[in-house]
Amino acid sequence: MSNNEKLLKKAQKLSIHEKMFQCPICSGAMKVERMASLECENRHCYDISRQGYVNLLNQTPRTKYDKALFEARKKISGSGFFGPMVEAVTSRLIQAMKSRESRKSVRLLDAGCGEGSHLSAILRKLREQRMVPDVLGVGMDIAKEGIVTAAKTSPDPIWCVADLSQSPFADQQFDYILNILSPSNYSEFRRLLTSDGMLVKVIPGSMYLQELRALFYTGTGKETYSNDGTMELFIRHFERIEFDELRYRVILDSNQMKQLIHMTPLSWSISPEVIERMPDGEMEVTADFTLLYGWI
Known part of the structure; x- marks a missing residue:
């Protein structure tokens, strides 16, 4: 073609x-x-665009999310690092969709989709299930480089460069919204969801990438992380909530570790000298997520 x-x-x-x-x-x-x-x-x-995405921004934002970061994130996704998390989200969506079998089709928005790896994997897994409705996937991100990568590698969804605070979608257009390791805008989520729609938000757990925190932030007071504030904000915006916790460990080789470091904002405030002191060879890294589900 x-x-x-x-x-x-x-x-x-x-x-x-x-x-x-x-x-x-x-x-x-x-x-x-x-x-x-x-x-x-x-x-x-x-x-x-010639790649098939639509840029709906009115001005170019300043962002540290560049092409190299999204390429690194795509490689880490391809390594299977996020696999169990994607499986957990997909299983929860399947459960929700099967309880609404009268729907012939549904719309799924990934708000803050980055380079599209999570949305593409979830859509692929959903379509393997014969009992779920036909799913239209839509991915949006404010970082153009992420959407360009997504559109090149996974042409099936609708991809948009857009600002979540001024999202280019009409009211109540989505049955499900994903917000995976990305900032939220709860007033927009409530506006965009159908009356019985569900938000799936994935946030880091306290042990997420603890090995990098120990290497980068020892003695700075940033060795630990708490998601309590994020969870409290989520709870305030939804009538009904559920949550799951998921923790597992992944062994990455030295090249994959370099990609992981490059893709995470944890490394943004760290000097190149500190990063260069990272040990060579394989390293076991903790993946720790809290999966939040909210209904209006």
Whole structure:
């Protein structure tokens, strides 16, 4: 399939779901025009890129999330580091979808999707289940480099560069929202969810990457982490909540450790000299997650 054919196919998919969108500037309804752009009733226009994603930002944000970081995160995802977490999220979604079997199709938004690895893996696993509805996956992130990587490697979902505080979607468009290791905007989540929709938020547990914290932050008071504040904020915004805790250990080789260090914000305030003192060879690393589920 040529690039033009791929772009046309993506534009056609956007056209089918164009009522899902609203203009991030004026909140006006949007339509796909000339199979090349999303345009609102007030003529605010957003081009569909040749990779098939739509950039709905009005200005370029300053961010440390660059191409190298997303490439590192993709490699770590490919190593299976996040595998048990993805399995746990998928299982919970399957359970929820089977309780709503009357739905022929559902929409799943990954808010803060990064390079798209989690959403792509979850969609693949969901579609292996014959008993769940047809799922439209939508990924959004404020970092363009992440969305470019996602669109190149997994063309099936709808990918958008967008700001969660001005999300380009109309009210009550999503049955499920994922928010995995990413900042939240609960007022937007409540606006975007259907009346019986569910938010799945994944946050680090207290032992998450404890080995890196010990190496980077010994003697600084940052060796430990608490997610209590995040959990309290989550609880305040939902009528009904559930949560699971998931902890496991993964052995990474020296190259994978370099990728892990590059992908995590834990390393942003650390000098290159400290990183260079990391021991060579394999290292066992702790993955620790709290999975939060919320209903309006």
